[in-house]
Amino acid sequence: MKRRNNNSRSRADFYARKAQKENFPARSVYKLEEIQAKYRVIRPAARVLDLGCSPGSWLLYAAKIVGPKGMVVGVDLKEVNISLPVNVRAHVGDVTAVDDLLPVIGSRFDAVISDMAPATTGRKDVDAARSYNLCRAALDTAEATLAPGGSFVCKIFQGEDFTAFSDSVLVRFDARRIFKPQTCRKDSREIYIIGLGRKK
Numbered sequence: 001m002k003r004r005n006n007n008s009r010s011r012a013d014f015y016a017r018k019a020q021k022e023n024f025p026a027r028s029v030y031k032l033e034e035i036q037a038k039y040r041v042i043r044p045a046a047r048v049l050d051l052g053c054s055p056g057s058w059l060l061y062a063a064k065i066v067g068p069k070g071m072v073v074g075v076d077l078k079e080v081n082i083s084l085p086v087n088v089r090a091h092v093g094d095v096t097a098v099d100d101l102l103p104v105i106g107s108r109f110d111a112v113i114s115d116m117a118p119a120t121t122g123r124k125d126v127d128a129a130r131s132y133n134l135c136r137a138a139l140d141t142a143e144a145t146l147a148p149g150g151s152f153v154c155k156i157f158q159g160e161d162f163t164a165f166s167d168s169v170l171v172r173f174d175a176r177r178i179f180k181p182q183t184c185r186k187d188s189r190e191i192y193i194i195g196l197g198r199k200k
């Protein structure tokens with residue numbers, strides 16, 4: 001057991017160093033990279049909404065894929081303190097207050113991606129319940145802003161509400177995938193639910 005945790009930690013350290021070398025502020029960028037390689041959720045020239053965008057790795061990665069004809073809008077409780085390309089806007093805001101956000105972020109996004117994570121307590125049931133609430137807020141935001149055919153990516157901590165949330169993605173999209181990137185720590189309960197092709 002100890003060995004697995006050590007392996008998991010040294011892999012995390014490896015990705016943290018790689019992120020630093022490649023000028024990304026967080027190693028979470030490699031999770032999105034894996035999701036993108038498998039599901040192509042972000043297309044060139046697309047409009048992308050990034051929920052829980054700080055410190056900004058996903059913003060930088062998505063900006064590169066959408067290119068100068070696309071646009072990435074981010075929202076987080078915390079400010080993003082890195083310099084951002086011209087096709088990125090980052091707002092401070094609470095995704096659970098979606099009605100306040102809508103006038104600021106706009107709509108007709110081609111992809112809504114959420115890496116939001118709650119403040120953790122160490123109690124798995126409490127953390128999973130908090131994560132579920134953030135996922136519901138992300139899905140509500142996607143419902144309000146995602147164009148038909150668009151994609152949804154959402155991190156969730158697995159717990160008792162996992163199946164209910166996963167099913168609520170399934171009914172709103174043509175296809176649903178559940179994916180754990182290699183980059184995630186093996187002992188972490190986080191996993192990504194992906195909705196492909198938002199139904200009209």
Ligand SMILES: C[S@@+](CC[C@H](N)C(=O)[O-])C[C@H]1O[C@@H](n2cnc3c(N)ncnc32)[C@H](O)[C@@H]1O
Nearest residue numbers: 052054055056057058076077094095115116117
């Ligand atoms: C794992 S970090 C995201 C890392 C980011 N994807 C990156 O690559 O830099 C999770 C983020 O979710 C944000 N978050 C948590 N609850 C939120 C909420 N209610 N509204 C907006 N952001 C939230 C946190 O502030 C934190 O910055």
